[in-house]
Amino acid sequence: MLRYLLKRLILMIPMLLGITLISFAVIHLAPGEPDVVGAEMNPKVTKQMREQIRSLYGLDKPLYTQYYMWLKRFVKLDFGTSFTPDRRPVIDKIKERLPITISINFLSMILIFFIGIPIGVYCARYKDSIMDKAFTTFVFAGYAMPYFWLALLLMMFFGVYLELLPISGLKSFNYDELSAVGKILDMLKHLILPVCVSAFGGLAGISRYMKNGLLEVLRQEYITTAYAKGLPESMVLKKHALRNALLPVITILGFSVPGLIGGSVIFETIFAIPGMGQLFYMSVMSRDYPTIMGILVIGAFLTLLGNLLADLFYAIADPRIRIG
Amino acid sequence: MTLRKAFVLLILLLFLVTCGPKKEQGFYDDPGKPAYGDTMITASIGEASCLIPILASDSASHEIAGYVYNGLVKLDKNLNIVGDLAESWDISKDNLTFTFHLKKGVKWHDGKPFTAHDVMYTYKVIIDPKTPTPYSSDFREVKEAKVIDDYTFQVTYNKPFAPSLISWGTSMLPKHLLEGKDITKSSLIRKPVGTGPYVFKEWISGDRVVLIANDTHFEGKPFIARHVIKVIPDSATMFLELKNNAIDSMSLTPLQFTKQTNYPAFKREFNRFQYLSFTYVYFGYNLKHQFFKDKRVRQAISHAINKQEIIDGILLGQGIEATGPYKPDMWVYNKNVKKYEYSKEKALVLLKEAGFEKGPDGMLSKDGKPLEFTILVNQGNDVRIRCAELIQQRFKDIGISVKIRVVEWASFINEFIDKRNFEAVILGWTISSSDPDIYDVWHSSKQGSKELNFMSFENKEVDELLVKARHTFDKNERKRYYDRIQEILAEEQPYTFLFIPYANLAIHKRFKGIEPAPAGISYNIFTWYVPEEQRRYKSNVAISP
Numbered sequence: 029m030l031r032y033l034l035k036r037l038i039l040m041i042p043m044l045l046g047i048t049l050i051s052f053a054v055i056h057l058a059p060g061e062p063d064v065v066g067a068e069m070n071p072k073v074t075k076q077m078r079e080q081i082r083s084l085y086g087l088d089k090p091l092y093t094q095y096y097m098w099l100k101r102f103v104k105l106d107f108g109t110s111f112t113p114d115r116r117p118v119i120d121k122i123k124e125r126l127p128i129t130i131s132i133n134f135l136s137m138i139l140i141f142f143i144g145i146p147i148g149v150y151c152a153r154y155k156d157s158i159m160d161k162a163f164t165t166f167v168f169a170g171y172a173m174p175y176f177w178l179a180l181l182l183m184m185f186f187g188v189y190l191e192l193l194p195i196s197g198l199k200s201f202n203y204d205e206l207s208a209v210g211k212i213l214d215m216l217k218h219l220i221l222p223v224c225v226s227a228f229g230g231l232a233g234i235s236r237y238m239k240n241g242l243l244e245v246l247r248q249e250y251i252t253t254a255y256a257k258g259l260p261e262s263m264v265l266k267k268h269a270l271r272n273a274l275l276p277v278i279t280i281l282g283f284s285v286p287g288l289i290g291g292s293v294i295f296e297t298i299f300a301i302p303g304m305g306q307l308f309y310m311s312v313m314s315r316d317y318p319t320i321m322g323i324l325v326i327g328a329f330l331t332l333l334g335n336l337l338a339d340l341f342y343a344i345a346d347p348r349i350r351i352g
Numbered sequence: 353m354t355l356r357k358a359f360v361l362l363i364l365l366l367f368l369v370t371c372g373p374k375k376e377q378g379f380y381d382d383p384g385k386p387a388y389g390d391t392m393i394t395a396s397i398g399e400a401s402c403l404i405p406i407l408a409s410d411s412a413s414h415e416i417a418g419y420v421y422n423g424l425v426k427l428d429k430n431l432n433i434v435g436d437l438a439e440s441w442d443i444s445k446d447n448l449t450f451t452f453h454l455k456k457g458v459k460w461h462d463g464k465p466f467t468a469h470d471v472m473y474t475y476k477v478i479i480d481p482k483t484p485t486p487y488s489s490d491f492r493e494v495k496e497a498k499v500i501d502d503y504t505f506q507v508t509y510n511k512p513f514a515p516s517l518i519s520w521g522t523s524m525l526p527k528h529l530l531e532g533k534d535i536t537k538s539s540l541i542r543k544p545v546g547t548g549p550y551v552f553k554e555w556i557s558g559d560r561v562v563l564i565a566n567d568t569h570f571e572g573k574p575f576i577a578r579h580v581i582k583v584i585p586d587s588a589t590m591f592l593e594l595k596n597n598a599i600d601s602m603s604l605t606p607l608q609f610t611k612q613t614n615y616p617a618f619k620r621e622f623n624r625f626q627y628l629s630f631t632y633v634y635f636g637y638n639l640k641h642q643f644f645k646d647k648r649v650r651q652a653i654s655h656a657i658n659k660q661e662i663i664d665g666i667l668l669g670q671g672i673e674a675t676g677p678y679k680p681d682m683w684v685y686n687k688n689v690k691k692y693e694y695s696k697e698k699a700l701v702l703l704k705e706a707g708f709e710k711g712p713d714g715m716l717s718k719d720g721k722p723l724e725f726t727i728l729v730n731q732g733n734d735v736r737i738r739c740a741e742l743i744q745q746r747f748k749d750i751g752i753s754v755k756i757r758v759v760e761w762a763s764f765i766n767e768f769i770d771k772r773n774f775e776a777v778i779l780g781w782t783i784s785s786s787d788p789d790i791y792d793v794w795h796s797s798k799q800g801s802k803e804l805n806f807m808s809f810e811n812k813e814v815d816e817l818l819v820k821a822r823h824t825f826d827k828n829e830r831k832r833y834y835d836r837i838q839e840i841l842a843e844e845q846p847y848t849f850l851f852i853p854y855a856n857l858a859i860h861k862r863f864k865g866i867e868p869a870p871a872g873i874s875y876n877i878f879t880w881y882v883p884e885e886q887r888r889y890k891s892n893v894a895i896s897p
Contacts, residue, residue: 060762063409073409073486075802081484113402113409113484114541124557180588188596195596196589197559201393201580202889297585302558306585310399 033340040332047328048102048321052095055312055320062087062111063314085111098321107322112314118322121307126289128198129296129303132222133288139227140234145277147231148238152246153265155239163235171232179225179298186221194218196300222299226292237280241273248272275346282338286331380621380861384883388565391578391889392863392880395590395599399558399583403544404535405523406478406485416581419563420461421523421546424452424471424505429869429876431682431785433518437466437547447512447825448495452520454503458570460526461551468505472497473527475507477535484536490519512823514830515787549574549878558583575881576863578889597621600860606670609856622858627868628681629855632674633736633780634847635727635743639808641775643723650845652702654692656750657743661694663851666738670856674849676838677783677790681870683827684788686835689842696750703750716751724753725775730764736778739850743778769806778850785871788834791818794841809846862886 062085082088086097101108107118147167151160187195194200200214245251246269254264293305304323311319396415402408405417426436435441438452458466477483478491493516496508509516526545530538544552549571550563563579582599584590594602595618604613604624613624635657637644644650659673678685708716708723716723727740740756747754759768768774781793792798795818798805814837821833841847857873859866862882866873882888 058762059760059766074489075800077486077488078802080481081486084482084484113404113407113413113536115536121557180592183589183592188592191596195592195598196584196586197582199559201391201598298589300582300584300586300589302583306558 036336051324108318110319111316118319125304125307130288136223136227140230144231144234145238148235151239152242167232167235170228175225175229176294176298241276245269245273278341279338282334285334286327383864386881387884388575389577390882390887392576393580393599394601395582395584402541404541409486419550420544420548420552422548423521425521429871431871449508452505458547461545464528466547467502468499470527471505472499474525514822515789518786574878604856606668610668623861625857625868626854628679629853630783630785631780632852633850636777636807636847638775646706648702648706652699654845654848655695655699658694662739671851671853674852679852684834686838689838699750714751726755726757728757728774728777731758731760740778770801789822814840
């Protein structure tokens with residue numbers, strides 16, 4: 029087991045290097061230059077000043093030198109400083125936004141699992157009933173609906189017409205003046221819409237997995253045996269069927285690890301949530317290479333780690349595929 | 353079941369916390385008396401990047417810096433240069449030396465006095481090659497700068513240069529906090545210290561910047577006690593927040609102005625203001641193109657474009673026709689230039705003179721070459737794309753076949769404009785509010801890569817006039833030069849000047865003392881006030897530092 033783990037971890041290194049190389053090449057292939065070099069079409073910015081700024085940021089060097097310099101810092105786990113004029117370390121920028129994105133994604137994931145799994149179970153148990161069809165329509169509507177549109181409608185309804193929920197942001201304007209309970213309530217109020225909207229889109233996947241998984245298990249002979257023993261239906265479902273049907277969910281969990289830190293751009297933009305998606309989008313738009321690389325590398329690392337974790341947990345949960 | 357109960361409870365609770373009193377009709381109509389207090393909340397699409405303005409090139413940073421810092425000079429509501437940190441200034445007879453007399457008793461936000469040494473430091477740091485600033489070009493013309501005494505600062509230039517006076521409107525930086533340190537690593541980038549009417553309080557990344565009134569400001573404490581600039585990256589969300597009264601001001605699109613805010617409940621809460629923005633949109637030609645070399649073709653196209661239709665149809669009436677590179681309420685504007693009214697007949701006559709004949713299919717051609725070209729527009733600018741579509745239709749009417757190509761901004765500049773790889777473009781310029789100098793766009797020497805005369809305009813007389821005008825300080829004499837330049841541009845039509853849009857702004861009605869002027873609206877923001885009985889944010893908790 030330990031050897032397997034070690035092997036997988038070592039294999040991750042060349043993979044990660046390859047990812048950084050490709051990412052670095054691709055982001056430099058895009059036309060345009062970092063915003064710091066000077067706004068395009070600005071009469072105040074002369075050519076000479078552009079050159080000067082370019083050399084201050086090391087952008088005048090050939091691409092392979094730039095990559096080498098980046099790599100040299102990266103092996104020391106230093107992501108460098110951002111190309112925005114505030115010159116803050118990339119890691120600080122990410123640290124500041126990571127908790128927000130993670131908590132929203134985490135909450136919405138919990139919501140997805142807590143609503144999606146029961147829907148899936150219900151749909152499998154009462155297959156082809158009217159409620160099954162209604163639930164299926166509901167989750168697919170959520171999957172198919174452009175959520176920026178849904179978000180705007182909900183904001184309009186709950187925010188402007190009912191004046192029930194705040195429209196955007198994470199904290200009220202007078203957050204500092206609230207009591208401790210008020211602060212929590214305030215945050216919760218701000219989180220309701222974003223978490224619900226983002227969870228709505230994810231229901232389809234998990235409930236479908238759950239339904240199909242359960243249906244397959246229900247066809248197995250040991251289920252027939254369980255029924256034949258005269259066990260009550262709830263017992264059969266809970267004890268025998270559900271446990272086995274939940275196995276693929278572990279894989280999905282593993283795959284959702286990188287998703288936890290990747291915020292959605294459109295979503296965060298609409299709700300004015302200062303999360304990772306926004307940071308990434310803004311960095312791309314201003315060609316802030318160090319920040320883009322930082323986020324990509326962390327994302328790549330978490331994807332690899334997520335896959336590994338999924339494999340490991342699978343092995344722990346399912347004796348059939350345990351590795352020696 | 354318990355979960356459901358908890359949820360119902362939560363919803364009920366939310367109902368309770370969000371109840372608020374509604375104001376009656378006319379509550380905000382009373383102008384009241386000026387009073388200190390209240391908070392103004394505005395929103396910005398992008399987040400500020402850096403609050404040392406010489407290092408930042410984004411408008412969000414400069415807007416906030418405008419509250420925190422002062423320059424030596426500034427523009428008044430009619431765009432005249434007046435003193436800010438400078439009490440007065442003398443210009444020597446040869447126009448080469450400026451002597452600034454600084455206001456006495458001005459203090460930095462940390463209590464230290466502001467002196468000529470700070471001005472000297474600011475100048476030195478701007479021209480320092482290690483400072484990554486895009487704004488040093490004006491200051492590189494300085495031959496000598498010296499501190500005469502604590503309150504007198506003198507600069508001498510190599511040659512007289514009219515735009516140099518307003519360049520001293522740049523934000524003055526505190527020497528005592530910055531000298532000897534690397535400015536790019538200074539803490540002032542996130543916590544600025546200036547002399548301005550507002551003191552920086554906090555910056556929550558990605559969320560908001562909070563400023564509070566400076567009690568000891570040399571022009572008096574501003575009435576509005578606190579100013580909050582929130583980041584709301586989506587304009588639809590921002591508009592909902594405005595309707596919800598969560599932000600106090602926002603600039604409106606033509607559609608929002610004419611349709612979506614034109615109902616009583618909105619007008620009860622908000623005043624809407626309108627003034628000419630400092631931008632114009634133009635239809636530009638590649639003057640090296642075989643057809644566009646001929647002035648008559650350009651004039652014909654100007655006649656073939658229906659500007660009023662563009663303004664009515666796309667801007668919903670929120671703009672005026674442009675005739676040149678300035679807007680009508682500026683002193684430099686020349687209203688007696690040649691105008692090109694919409695006329696198919698005139699366009700056809702001019703094209704015929706230029707040698708174009710209508711073929712059997714109704715399309716124009718010259719020596720077998722059909723008059724067809726591509727209009728290049730940048731992605732994301734809906735107004736320009738729709739302009740191109742209207743223009744395409746009008747051209748088709750007279751037999752010009754036009755294609756439209758929409759390109760992402762970075763490749764638009766790098767692959768097409770910089771490489772002169774275009775036939776016609778629709779683009780816009782910002783009109784400088786500080787100085788009418790347009791040398792960079794129109795002088796024939798500015799045709800290099802990344803320079804702004806990308807349509808390759810060359811006119812000897814314009815070249816001479818541009819140089820004379822930027823070396824002349826006398827306003828009347830300068831105006832004569834610029835008048836002539838505008839006449840030539842109108843005759844030559846190197847661009848077809850399309851329109852100047854209005855800036856539309858909604859501001860909450862409790863703010864009084866707002867007067868739109870040629871300089872825009874925010875020039876007197878520090879004298880806006882909220883009468884005491886109309887105050888919304890009464891709490892002072894967050895105001896005390």
